[in-house]
Structure formats: structure tokens, C-alpha cells
Amino acid sequence: MNIENFISEVVCRSIEVLYGATNVPLQIQKTRKEFDGDYTLVVFPLLKLSRKSPEATAQEIGEYITANTPQVKAFNVIKGFLNLSLDSVFWGERFGEIVANENFGQAASTGRTVMIEYSSPNTNKPLHLGHVRNNLLGYSVAQILKANGNHVIKANLVNDRGIHICKSMLAWKLYGAGETPESSGLKGDHLVGKYYVEFDKHYKVQIKELMAQGQSEDEAKKNAPIILEAQAMLRKWEAKDPEIYALWQMMNGWVYAGFDVTYKALGVDFDKIYYESQTYLLGKSLVEIGLQKGVFYRRDDQSVWIDLTADGLDEKLLLRGDGTSVYMTQDLGTAFRRFEDNRLDDMIYVVGNEQNYHFQVLKLILKKLGYNWSDHITHLSYGMVELPEGKMKSREGTVVDADDLIADMISTAREMSEELGKLDDCTEEQAHAVSAMVGMGALKYFILKVDPKKTMLFDPRESIDFNGNTGPFIQYTHARICSILRKAQETGIDFSGAVVADYLPEEIELIKSLCDYPSVVAAAAESFSPSLVGAYTYELAKLFNGYYHDHSILREEDVAVRQMRLQLAQQVARIICSSMLLLGIEVPERM
């Protein structure tokens, strides 16, 4: 049963009886922990109906409810707040429901299909910390939406064509001497990235030379032979020149192999991969439609534009004078095709906040074209990741490489675990598995616990901390519970058929916390924020840990109490596990 609905029904009925009013909007919230009670009714909005003081109104409603609802055992009034306390039997029943419900926390199907696009890498360089935030966010939000009963399609739009990849290709052709991932021992994406940097080096030298010959910086940038050659390469690619095409396929293949490794390490995956090389021509037909409808207009040079100044935005180009498309054209086309092909109810783009304007324009254009599904497009915008030294800049070599970071996290977790003697009786395989879970858990939790839209600071020293509000703390709590359950099983203590009777206060708190899980998942989906899930899980783990230190479970002599505690521990572990899975974090059974 849904506890919040139950409470609001109870309150509704009391108001109907006392004041004869129906459909009154109610303000019911969880009681803050400094006060007695479980749910709190804010009575200020009801004073017009009762025509009494806040205290008297709350008193009156409280008396009616306790007299007529067996599940509500007590109430207290503080100023305009009516705190209701539910009976321990009531909580016992809820706990029974959790134990019995294998899919607790998994909402019934909504029948909605949601596509979420994330990652969207360029194929000219390896993934870095910014991509890590993107991937973790996208994957986690997908998990959360699934838990809320949506059919979710995880999509990746790979930016596999364009001048950037031609730069790597050209540099490899000129200076690569046939180097391959095998011959160099480099991961494919890193190898291609190396030549992207190589291109830039030569490009800069040529610019300097041209400037020394008297050209302005802008001229030099346009006239440097190497950039002209790269542009020529792009034209050849578009003409499907066999040699260039083969080179392009080979180098992209290296990159994909490299990305696969990184994605796997991050624990993210996709249901559908789109390649820009196959979609970049989309959208032109929409431009035609827009022209016919008079939404767009053509300039003398044949380029197509939309005027959004009436909406407080600028004019936006949609098709170049030579008829080729731009980013916006493609995005219009892919959005259209996705909604049509998949009968999507919602489309979510996980893209950095530097593209806020782009998506604002995208939605507005689709709307003006008459596509109402435009309202179902969400740009899940996230902030930059900054380092203690300032911003990451690829040109200045201050980027944090994703693969390096992952390796670092895992090896630090390994060292830490060894230092604490946690891996003493483990096989090498187990030791690695645990280190990977803990290292990645720390990284994922550290990134996901901050509100996506905020710029976040990534301090490597802090991210690698395993104490306090961190992924490893939650994993640790889970491992301890598993340890208790293992010991119980080994010593033959039965806890399968425990009867729920009376509870200690701490245990009621734990049950209440477990009951919150579904509404946390729902709230997280509403606001696309994994951080809510993280905060909840941390609280739950902390609550259990606090309780667990003051009470013995296995040595409790009262059999019924012991069974009950074991079952409770089991359920806490279960919720921790499913909750962490929403963040894409695996939970070890020992660590």
C-alpha cells in the first residue's frame, strides 16, 4: 500500500466530516526527526475552514483522526503542525509487504517509451572526465526511469565524421608511419587522439610561419597547408573516396574498440548506436516544410534561416548557401526520425550546459513547425567539471583522461584495501573484483551526488576518499550486513520465517526508511536527479550502521527479536543493493 495516499485519505475524511469540505489541497509531509510523529499535516491553509486558531484546528483534527483510525495511535500539536504517529503494527505490516514483494521499488509499467541519449563522443580523442560525468548521469537516469516503469531506450549518437576526425587521419597519414594499436601498444582511442594532438602541433607551427611572412592570424589559420589538406580530405570523404573511406573506417574502428573498453569499465551500455555519418544528411526535408509553411526564409545567397528575435532569441542558420546542413539541421532531422520511428513519448538529451541555447532553439523550431512532441524533449543539462587548478583544457593538457582516472581509482582502492588487510584471504580474481567495485563506486558516487546542473569541482584527493558520505561507505555497510547474514547461516540461525511483533525505536526508523524507497525513486525520476537516490541510500546505510554498533544481532537471545533483526538487515541490504544499482554502482558482498 502507498502510505502517503493512506495518510492523505485519512486526513481528507476527517476534514470532510469536521468541516464538510472536499477536495481541499492538503500539505502533508514527513515529520522532521526532531519532533515526535511520522507524518505532519500543516494546518495553516485550513484555518479558513475551521475558523479557529491553528492550535485548536490541529487539536480537533488530531482528535478525530486518532479516534477513528486504528492505525494512527497518537498525535501532537506544535503551533500549526499536526504530527501523527502510526502504530507499530502498521509499520510491521508494511515491512511484511516489503519482504513479500520481490519487485519492491519497481513501479508498474507506465506504458511510456523514453529515449535517453548520452555519451555522444567524438571519434578523434579518448574520453575524459567531462564524458565520465555525462555517461554516469545518462546511465543512472536511464536506470531510474526504468525503475519507474518506463520503457527506456539508451542511445548513443557517435560523432564519427567531420573535420576533427580528418585531422587525426591526416596526421596519421603524414607522420604515423603505419602505426597501429597493436604495433604501438596504445589503446585505439588514445592512438587516434595522439595524432589529433600531432595535427595541432604542426598546424600551430605553420600558422606561425605564415604570420612571420606577414599574414594576419585569421588568414594564417585559413591558409595553413595542413588545414587545407584536412578540408580536402573531408570533401573526399563526403565523395566517398575509397582510400579515404577505408582509412576513416580503420581509424574509427580503433577508436570504437578503445571506447568499448572505457564504457565497460564505467559500466554503461547502449541499446542503440547512431552514427552521425549516417544521419548528417537528415533534416533537409524539414527545412523544405518550414519554408513552405513560411516559418523559415531564404536569403539572397540561398541560405535558409529562422528569425527567433520575437522569442527573445536570435536568427539561426538552418541550411548553408551551398545547400549543406549544419548541426541544427541534423538535430531537427534526428529528433523527427526518432519520434516517428520509435513512437517515443519522451526524449532526453544528456548534453553539457554549453548547449543550452542550442536546445532552446531546437525545441522552439520544432514547435513552430507544428510538432507538439517538442514539449516532450528534455535537455538534461549538466555543468562542467572543474579541477582544483581551474578548468580542463585539452589544448593545455589539463584534461583528466577517463582511462587514467579509472585505473587510478581502482589501484588506490586496491592499495587501501590491502593496507587494511581486507584482501588477505582473497584470490587474485576476487581482490581485483572488489577493488574495481570499490574504486568505481567511489568515483561514481562522488560524481552523481552533486546536482547535475551545477558546475562541480573534482578534487582527485577527495574523490578517492573512502570515508564518510561516499560510495564505499555504502558498499561497506552492505558488506557488513552480508557478513552478518553469512554468519547466521553458518551457525544455523534461522531467520526465514520471522514474525514481526514489537519493535525497538531504532528498528522502526529503519522500517520507515525502507518504506521511503519507492517515493525516492519516483522523485528522482521526476527531477532526473540521481543525487536524491544517493542521499537516500547514504542515510539508510548510516542509520543501519548507527544501530548496528549499539545492538547485537546474532547474540540476541530472544529468538523472535533476533529473527526480526536479521530479516530487517536482509531487507536493508536488499534496498541498498537496488538503490545503488540505480546509480550504476555494484555492491560487493565482502570488502
Added chain:
RNA sequence: GGUUCCGUAGCUCAGUUGGAUAGAGCAACUGCCUUCUAAGCAGUAGGUCACGCGUUCGAACCGCGUCGGAAUCACCA
């Protein structure tokens, strides 16, 4: 300059739709390992929620303004 976003403890961050005495962690300080895992627990200290005005029973949250920071406003993607 226009648009959007951000500003909460020394540091990193929470704070569901406006609700009660604004919360964690890190760093600092005090205690606690002979018991199911001390990656832990219990505690102390730390705040003009950037600032001002307004809306109301009530504002970190809503509105207007000011200050500070970020992103963006390309025939790049």
C-alpha cells in the same frame, strides 16, 4: 549588451512542491577495537543561506533590483 544557470559552515556538497531549531562529509578537537568487518560508532566546534526590497500566517526556496562567477549568443559540432 541579450539569454540561461550558479552563489548555503574553512573546503566539497545536500536541502521533494514555500513550513517547525538550515543538514551531511572532509579538515580540527574528545572518547570507543578481546564480540557479527574500526572503510566504523558516539560527541564538540563551525552559518548574516552573496546583498537589499517585496509577496504572506511563514522565504535558502517565489517576484523585482544589486553584486560576484559560469555558459552561450558562428555558414563549429
